[in-house]
Amino acid sequence: xxxxxxxxxxxxxxxxxxxxxxxxxxxxxxxxxxxxxxxxxxxxxxxxxxxxxxxxxxxxxxxxxxxxxxxxxxxxxxxxxxxxxxxxxxxxxxxxxxxxxxxxxxxxxxxxxxxxxxxxxxxxxxxxxxxxxxxxxxxxxxxxxxxxxxxxxxxxxxxxxxxxxxxxxxxxxxxxxxxxxxxxxxxxxxxxxxxxxxxxxxxxxxxxxxxxxxxxxxxxxxxxxxxxxxxxxxxxxxxxxxxxxxxxxxxxx
Ligand code: ADP
Ligand code: MG
Numbered sequence: 001x002x003x004x005x006x007x008x009x010x011x012x013x014x015x016x017x018x019x020x021x022x023x024x025x026x027x028x029x030x031x032x033x034x035x036x037x038x039x040x041x042x043x044x045x046x047x048x049x050x051x052x053x054x055x056x057x058x059x060x061x062x063x064x065x066x067x068x069x070x071x072x073x074x075x076x077x078x079x080x081x082x083x084x085x086x087x088x089x090x091x092x093x094x095x096x097x098x099x100x101x102x103x104x105x106x107x108x109x110x111x112x113x114x115x116x117x118x119x120x121x122x123x124x125x126x127x128x129x130x131x132x133x134x135x136x137x138x139x140x141x142x143x144x145x146x147x148x149x150x151x152x153x154x155x156x157x158x159x160x161x162x163x164x165x166x167x168x169x170x171x172x173x174x175x176x177x178x179x180x181x182x183x184x185x186x187x188x189x190x191x192x193x194x195x196x197x198x199x200x201x202x203x204x205x206x207x208x209x210x211x212x213x214x215x216x217x218x219x220x221x222x223x224x225x226x227x228x229x230x231x232x233x234x235x236x237x238x239x240x241x242x243x244x245x246x247x248x249x250x251x252x253x
Contacts (some may be wrong), residue, residue: 093163
């Protein structure tokens with residue numbers, strides 16, 4: 001079976017800083033992969049390469065067997081035009097640490113923006129979709145509010161609804177609860193658990209070990225630009241093979 005997300009030997013540098021040092025990762029449809037690792041180990045860069053927000057230097061990223069950012073011709077790769085890259089990006093939802101909502105748009109408008117402008121779907125259809133998505137994240141009554149009037153947890157739930165609006169193949173989460181006050185973390189994790197239960201393919205960078213234990217199909221531990229180990233939560237969290245993994249988990253627990 002074709003993987004939903006497939007990275008093969010991905011390398012990425014910023015100047016002389018070699019940030020991703022040969023990352024290969026395969027996530028199947030409906031799977032949740034939780035990515036752990038110390039600050040600076042390359043987790044955000046990894047997610048950004050999947051979305052082609054960062055160009056890889058070598059290696060490939062595929063979504064459902066479709067090469068991202070490039071097309072093959074013989075054994076050469078040619079970068080796609082921006083328009084094609086934007087089309088591919090609609091297959092990938094992205095939820096950031098700092099919500100990144102449009103401050104001048106209401107909740108409803110934030111969620112409707114991409115399907116209206118990127119996909120040019122009919123207004124009535126988008127309105128129904130937005131209602132469904134806001135209901136799903138428990139914010140139907142906030143549809144006409146502006147982001148600044150919402151709590152951080154509510155803003156992040158809007159951001160999740162927005163990420164789902166293009167009906168993506170996979171949703172990437174980069175430390176979605178790290179900017180939240182502790183009492184607001186749970187409501188966001190609940191929404192993410194609901195997505196996982198209903199078969200959403202997810203890659204989640206987080207330090208929430210409890211979430212990883214409960215929801216992850218696979219836990220990936222990154223260190224210095226490489227995947228040091230990977231496996232089911234019981235294996236990586238309870239019986240890590242590497243000292244660095246053990247030390248990290250000891251610190252975040
Ligand atoms: P993590 O998310 O695991 O904390 P990052 O992927 O953000 O790690 O960063 C990995 C390394 O790459 C860090 O040393 C960071 O400073 C560096 N880095 C990330 N983005 C850039 C960039 N745009 N330009 C230069 N260096 C960067
Ligand atoms: Mg990061």
